[in-house]
Amino acid sequence: MASVADTPKAGFRLGMLIYDTRYRSMTIQVVVMVAFMGGVAWLVDNAIQNLHTLGKDFNFGFLWARSSYDINQRLVEYSNDSTHARALLIGLLNTLLVAFLGCIAATIIGVFAGVLRLSKNWLVGRLMTVYIEIVRNVPVLLWILLAYAALTEALPPLKDFRGDNPAATMSLNDSVAVTNQYTVIPEPLFSRSLGNVDVGIFLISVDLLAIIAVLVGSILVNRAIKAQASRIQEQTGDRPVTWWKSLAVLVLPVVVLLYALGFHLGYPELKRFNFSGGTEISNSLLALWLALSVYTGSYIAEIVRAGILAIPNGQSEAAFALGLRPRRTMNLVILPQALRVIIPPLISQYLNLTKNSSLAIAVGYMDLRGTLGGITLNQTGRELECMLLLMLIYLAISLCISAVMNVYNNSVKLKER
Numbered sequence: 001m002a003s004v005a006d007t008p009k010a011g012f013r014l015g016m017l018i019y020d021t022r023y024r025s026m027t028i029q030v031v032v033m034v035a036f037m038g039g040v041a042w043l044v045d046n047a048i049q050n051l052h053t054l055g056k057d058f059n060f061g062f063l064w065a066r067s068s069y070d071i072n073q074r075l076v077e078y079s080n081d082s083t084h085a086r087a088l089l090i091g092l093l094n095t096l097l098v099a100f101l102g103c104i105a106a107t108i109i110g111v112f113a114g115v116l117r118l119s120k121n122w123l124v125g126r127l128m129t130v131y132i133e134i135v136r137n138v139p140v141l142l143w144i145l146l147a148y149a150a151l152t153e154a155l156p157p158l159k160d161f162r163g164d165n166p167a168a169t170m171s172l173n174d175s176v177a178v179t180n181q182y183t184v185i186p187e188p189l190f191s192r193s194l195g196n197v198d199v200g201i202f203l204i205s206v207d208l209l210a211i212i213a214v215l216v217g218s219i220l221v222n223r224a225i226k227a228q229a230s231r232i233q234e235q236t237g238d239r240p241v242t243w244w245k246s247l248a249v250l251v252l253p254v255v256v257l258l259y260a261l262g263f264h265l266g267y268p269e270l271k272r273f274n275f276s277g278g279t280e281i282s283n284s285l286l287a288l289w290l291a292l293s294v295y296t297g298s299y300i301a302e303i304v305r306a307g308i309l310a311i312p313n314g315q316s317e318a319a320f321a322l323g324l325r326p327r328r329t330m331n332l333v334i335l336p337q338a339l340r341v342i343i344p345p346l347i348s349q350y351l352n353l354t355k356n357s358s359l360a361i362a363v364g365y366m367d368l369r370g371t372l373g374g375i376t377l378n379q380t381g382r383e384l385e386c387m388l389l390l391m392l393i394y395l396a397i398s399l400c401i402s403a404v405m406n407v408y409n410n411s412v413k414l415k416e417r
Helices: 021-053 084-117 122-136 140-154 206-236 243-261 283-309 313-321 326-363 368-380 383-412
Strands: 182-185 187-190 196-198 203-205 263-266 279-282
Touching (some): 084 122, 122 283, 140 283, 182 283, 203 206, 206 243, 243 263, 283 326, 326 368, 326 383, 368 383
Antiparallel strands (some): 187 263, 196 203
16 A cells, blocks of 8 residues: 655744744744834944033932922922922822823713703703813913912912901801912811821821721721622612711711811911912812813813714603603713723823823912923933933823823623623
8 A cells, every 4th residue: 555755844944034924923023123223222222422522420319419499389398498309299199190180070970961062952052062162172271371370370378368457358157278389178187196107298187097008998888888788689679768878878977087086177277478278289280170170171071972862762752651761861871881981092091191290380370290301300400310210200190190091980880691
């Protein structure tokens, strides 16, 4: 019986790296990677040579030098005797504060404007259309300057609060003072404080940590109560009343803790030239927060409107057939499904708001751009180091926001079996 000899396999040839589909994609990736690394090496070598020509080196020792400049709005202790690293921390915290408050306010504004633009009331719908079209088609920097000018020109100066018959008075039972420079509100104080923990770069209030821990515990317990109510509803068809339990769990522990810590408010008082006590909120912070929130809210409104319109009309009709009112239908049926469409572009708007906060320098708000990328850079002459740090910090903030929102996006997306 004859046997057929096996066909000899062709050996590897260099030409296969280009013409053979098994190796071509890998070859292209290697070539691109080598070219990229070569470009990076050329940039680094060019930067080193230029620094050497200017008589400079590359180091971050300047961060530990005395900053010698003041910052008007700060969340932790700082003085002009602090280091540039401390000033960087203040600027970072100020940036995160504006980004956090702005994302919350912009989301609230955007959701309401997006829903109201779909209202059957002709006037309400047109008003929301006018708001969206006007706000988002004007540069955000102009809105920031307009908000700052309005606060500066419309509010009374400090001198109007002085004298026997002052032209301006404090609001809310003499607890809030609104001036053309800043707004003073009562500050939280604890007569039986638990003290602070020194972590090296700043102090952390143990009272604040205790309050956060109690709030987190209360939220977890409330979720357990709602989950138990849902299980009972699935088994019996009747959902037990849980609102009073939720209210007690969310409110009572915090109230008891605040009472135990001796919580009270410290009210501002007008001294000789200025207000003493209370918490000062600069008009630059208020203007930046207001402008970024209104501006970004106009884009979020269109995202919300598009997400709602993406839901089939049959969902609303089915909800109406079950006897649900329009408001309940929107809250329980439409918006939960629209979130799957809304969340991805919403992440981009949060990132844009965070990066647009760098325009704070226009109104004198000392954020990361104003401290590290402004005064510190000009004083030390370390342009390359400051710009690299600035880019890395903004990149880290953006990646953190994206990661958090992606986790939430995964929780609301459709679960496949």
